[in-house]
Amino acid sequence: MGSSLAVTQQNFEYRPDLDGLRAVAILPVLLFHAGFSPFSGGFVGVDVFFVLSGFFMARIILADLERGSFSFWAFYVRRMRRIFPALFSMIAVSTAAAWFLFMPQEFRYFGDSVQAAALFTSNILFRSESGYFDLSSEMKPLLHTWSLSVEEQFYLLFPLAAFLGFKYARRHILAIVSAVALLSFGASMWGTVHAPEKAFYLLHFRVWELLIGVLVALAPRSTYGFGGSQALAALGLLAIFLAVFVYSPDTPFPGIYAAVPCLGTALVIHAHCRGGAIGRLLSNPASVFIGRISYSLYLWHWPVIVFLRYGLGHELTTGWALTAVAMSFALAYISWKFVEQPARYGSLASSRVAIIGVSSAAIASAVAFGGIVNALQGIPQRLPENARTLYQATYDESHFSSERCFTDSNGEGLTPAQIRRGDLCGVGVETAGEPQFLVWGDSHAAAIAPAIDVAARQMGLSGVFVGRGSCPPLPDTDYGSPAAVKRCADHNSAVMALIEKRKFAFVFMVGYWPKYVHREELPGQGIFFDPRVVPSRADWSAPVRKGLDATLTKFARQGTKAILVMDVPEMGYDVPEALARAAASGRSLDIAPSLEYTNTRQALARRVLADAARSSGALVVDPMSAICDASRCHAIREGTVLYKDGDHLSAKGAESLSALFRPVLDKMQESVDL
Numbered sequence: 001m002g003s004s005l006a007v008t009q010q011n012f013e014y015r016p017d018l019d020g021l022r023a024v025a026i027l028p029v030l031l032f033h034a035g036f037s038p039f040s041g042g043f044v045g046v047d048v049f050f051v052l053s054g055f056f057m058a059r060i061i062l063a064d065l066e067r068g069s070f071s072f073w074a075f076y077v078r079r080m081r082r083i084f085p086a087l088f089s090m091i092a093v094s095t096a097a098a099w100f101l102f103m104p105q106e107f108r109y110f111g112d113s114v115q116a117a118a119l120f121t122s123n124i125l126f127r128s129e130s131g132y133f134d135l136s137s138e139m140k141p142l143l144h145t146w147s148l149s150v151e152e153q154f155y156l157l158f159p160l161a162a163f164l165g166f167k168y169a170r171r172h173i174l175a176i177v178s179a180v181a182l183l184s185f186g187a188s189m190w191g192t193v194h195a196p197e198k199a200f201y202l203l204h205f206r207v208w209e210l211l212i213g214v215l216v217a218l219a220p221r222s223t224y225g226f227g228g229s230q231a232l233a234a235l236g237l238l239a240i241f242l243a244v245f246v247y248s249p250d251t252p253f254p255g256i257y258a259a260v261p262c263l264g265t266a267l268v269i270h271a272h273c274r275g276g277a278i279g280r281l282l283s284n285p286a287s288v289f290i291g292r293i294s295y296s297l298y299l300w301h302w303p304v305i306v307f308l309r310y311g312l313g314h315e316l317t318t319g320w321a322l323t324a325v326a327m328s329f330a331l332a333y334i335s336w337k338f339v340e341q342p343a344r345y346g347s348l349a350s351s352r353v354a355i356i357g358v359s360s361a362a363i364a365s366a367v368a369f370g371g372i373v374n375a376l377q378g379i380p381q382r383l384p385e386n387a388r389t390l391y392q393a394t395y396d397e398s399h400f401s402s403e404r405c406f407t408d409s410n411g412e413g414l415t416p417a418q419i420r421r422g423d424l425c426g427v428g429v430e431t432a433g434e435p436q437f438l439v440w441g442d443s444h445a446a447a448i449a450p451a452i453d454v455a456a457r458q459m460g461l462s463g464v465f466v467g468r469g470s471c472p473p474l475p476d477t478d479y480g481s482p483a484a485v486k487r488c489a490d491h492n493s494a495v496m497a498l499i500e501k502r503k504f505a506f507v508f509m510v511g512y513w514p515k516y517v518h519r520e521e522l523p524g525q526g527i528f529f530d531p532r533v534v535p536s537r538a539d540w541s542a543p544v545r546k547g548l549d550a551t552l553t554k555f556a557r558q559g560t561k562a563i564l565v566m567d568v569p570e571m572g573y574d575v576p577e578a579l580a581r582a583a584a585s586g587r588s589l590d591i592a593p594s595l596e597y598t599n600t601r602q603a604l605a606r607r608v609l610a611d612a613a614r615s616s617g618a619l620v621v622d623p624m625s626a627i628c629d630a631s632r633c634h635a636i637r638e639g640t641v642l643y644k645d646g647d648h649l650s651a652k653g654a655e656s657l658s659a660l661f662r663p664v665l666d667k668m669q670e671s672v673d674l
Contacts, residue, residue: 017233018052019291020282021268024237025049026294028244030301030328034321041247044261046147047209047254048240049298051265053151054213061159062217065166075159077352079152080359083295085343086335087148088362090299091117094141095369097307103577104378105394106139111378113142115370118363120152127201136526138309144302146201153203154210174218177211184208185259192255199254206254209262216266224271232271233278239264296335301328314528387580390589393641394576396650400425400449400465407491409443409469416494422502424464428456434502436668437463437563440473440495441510444567447648448510448623452665454658459665463506466495472511477547479516479540496554503558506668508621509551510565512647513605517541522572522601525646529572531593535601541608548608552616562618563664564609568649569598569624569633575643576650579636592633619664626657 025048032042064070091114098110109129116125123146126137137143165173185208191199199205224232243261251257273279281287290297304327309316316324373379377395380388399405403413405425418424427439427449437456439449445467456463471488472479475496479485499507515521520536522529555562571578571592578591592598602624613620627633627642635643642653649657 015272016283016288017273017279018269018282019294020284020287021048021052021265022291022294023287024240024282025052025265026290026297030297030325033302033305034324035316036321039244040249041244041251043249043253044240044243044247044258047258047261048265049147050151050206050209051213051216051262052269053154054210055217055269056213057155057158057210058162058214058217061162062166065162070159070163072159072163073352076155077355079155080355081344083148083152084359084362085339086296086299087117087145088366089335089339090303091142091366094303094307097303098141099382101307101310102378103394103580104380104383104391105577106378107382108374108378109140110142111370111373113140113145113370114366114373116149117142117145118366118370120149122146122149123153123201123203124149127197139306139527141303141306143306144298150201150203150206151210154207158210158214174215177214177218181208181211181215184211188258189255192252196252209254209258212262212266213269216269219270226275229271229273230276230278233268233273233282236264236267236269236271237278237281239267293329293332293336296340297328297332300331300335301325304328304331310527314530315524383580384584387584390583390636390641391576391580393579393644393650393652396641396644396652398446398450398453398651398654400446400453400467401443405465405467406443406446407468407471409471409487411487414466414468416490419466419491419494420497420501422464422498424466427453427463427465428459428461431462433462435463435504436461437506437508438499438502438504439463439465439467439508439510440499441467441508441565442471442473442512443467443469443648444512445473445508445510445565447644447650448565448568448654448657450651450654451649451657452508452661454655455661455665458658459662459669461665461668463508466498467510470512472513472516472544473507473509473551474511474516474544474547475551477550478543479547480519496551499555499560500558504560505671506561506563506664507555508563508565511567513544513567513609514570514601517544517605517608522570522646525570525572526574527577529646531572531597535597537600537604539604541604545608545612548612549615552612552618556616562616564613564618564620566606566609566620566622566624567602568643568647569627570601570647571633571635571643572646573635574645575635576641576645579641589636590632592635595628595630595632598628598633619667621660621664623657623660626660 025045027045028039028042029045030042031039032045061070061075064075095110095114098107102110112125113122116122122142126140126143126146165176169176184204184206188199188205188208191205240261243257243264247253247257268282273282301324305316305324308320308324308327312320380391383391405414407413407415414424426435427437439445439452445465449465449467452463468488468491470484471491473492473495475492477485517540518536518538519540520538522535523533524530552562569592573591575591579589581587582589582591609620612618624633635641637656640652640656641650642656644650644653
């Protein structure tokens with residue numbers, strides 16, 4: 001037998017230092033998620049867990065294979081016993097909390113995540129939910145189950161791979177594992193740059209981390225002596241702590257940066273430090289206890305933080321963050337003592353049939369629950385009738401936002417080729433002749449398009465619409481990160497080619513202008529919006545002015561008249577949800593921020609557009625007067641909810657603004673009649 005299976009020669013006594021290493025993994029994750037800024041890289045604790053998981057799995061499976069006692073059946077029953085009881089307990093309690101707290105759209109997302117967590121496909125779900133209009137990660141109580149899904153997918157594949165490798169390539173297992181780990185690491189480095197969401201969530205970009213643990217289990221045991229093992233373990237811990245305290249959410253991850261905590265973990269495991277300062281740090285009773293409850297602590301901490309923030313309506317203050325940590329520890333201990341331990345060592349644990357039966361029932365129930373919640377659109381019947389009526393504006397979206405008319409921020413929908421051909425959705429009346437105008441912009445253009453559509457129909461005018469999420473009508477303009485600008489280049493180039501080819505008489509240019517001149521949305525936009533926090537006054541308007549002037553100059557040369565549409569006031573809150581919550585609790589529906597706040601936020605963008613119109617002769621449409629009065633702006637008017645979220649008009653809200661566009665359409669009509 002070659003040294004590649006040195007794992008089978010190792011002593012399998014209990015190692016308290018590895019429980020201590022679990023504590024080193026979980027505490028930074030907990031403190032990072034609770035918002036303690038020194039632990040800005042605390043997310044690497046998950047990577048420490050990945051390496052530990054790979055090590056334990058290899059140690060268990062290869063030892064059983066060596067003894068000739070390995071059973072797939074027994075392995076998966078052990079995994080069920082270890083993972084399922086605490087996981088499904090957490091899901092059940094989170095479901096009860098979400099039932100009473102969440103609005104329908106949030107609850108629908110939650111139902112999807114329950115289903116995915118039960119089927120161990122959370123990582124795939126959350127990767128697919130990383131688009132522009134999706135629920136923010138702060139509102140997903142089961143987001144943390146993505147890492148469990150990665151591990152479970154590994155547990156499905158690795159035993160079979162280990163079995164086949166042991167049977168047919170026993171002497172080459174070390175080389176095979178090394179090769180697969182290097183391939184995955186290379187993919188992770190590529191993905192971190194080119195497909196960051198996939199690289200973060202998906203198994204093939206992450207499996208190298210688990211395989212590092214496998215390699216540690218396979219590696220021949222070396223005797224370093226007391227000083228050597230202390231030095232190795234200290235170096236490993238230093239690497240982990242370096243990542244915890246130096247990394248931040250902006251660190252490109254996983255890729256090369258994930259190698260630091262992963263290799264650090266490998267060193268600590270391999271060092272097998274039994275004494276000295278490092279041994280005492282990892283093996284003291286407090287570290288061992290935290291390590292033992294670390295699985296439950298990981299399961300419970302994130303739902304506690306999400307629901308606490310949701311209930312408070314703002315980010316956690318230091319006091320509330322400490323409360324979240326204390327609650328997480330309390331629930332983790334209860335879960336470990338009364339769920340984990342009985343499931344592993346109680347009378348039920350000895351019955352494989354019972355374990356499989358209960359596990360199957362839990363999975364089936366979770367899948368059925370997710371399906372029902374999705375089919376019933378988040379079960380709005382949970383809300384009082386008046387709240388439910390207000391909430392319906394969430395779904396009040398016009399066809400201009402559909403894939404047939406619009407390209408989303410991920411590039412799905414209308415293609416540049418369709419745009420160049422002029423295969424676009426119509427605005428106003430249908431006509432066999434050439435359209436008189438084009439409506440061009442980002443998602444705010446799609447939201448306000450029904451207003452132009454209604455007015456144009458009334459006046460017998462016809463136009464076409466083109467838009468893409470987060471892409472302002474500013475070709476060759478630096479209005480955001482290089483990636484954001486690059487993403488819009490082909491789209492805007494196609495639009496400009498179409499304008500040049502068709503020589504439209506008028507082009508409406510619509511955008512989320514404050515976002516582009518400040519390069520920020522409102523602080524805490526959504527559930528955590530706080531109008532007392534002053535919006536950003538950072539001035540990034542120079543490139544926007546330059547791009548706008550260049551585009552308007554091109555239009556003037558070919559005789560195209562631009563109509564600049566100023567942005568609607570941002571509400572900060574997700575309007576239908578905030579109104580429904582207010583109605584359900586009997587609070588005022590007057591949720592919009594003050595006019596002073598809105599003026600502060602909009603001033604720079606309005607100035608940029610007004611200056612561009614003055615210098616180019618472009619026309620201007622300003623929705624502000626139709627949504628705001630002398631003292632404040634309004635989210636709801638005469639029973640019509642004007643917004644479908646925090647800054648996009650609802651279809652009915654947009655239609656109610658159609659009169660705004662009559663003056664410019666009158667001028668258009670005059671030019672057509674001439």
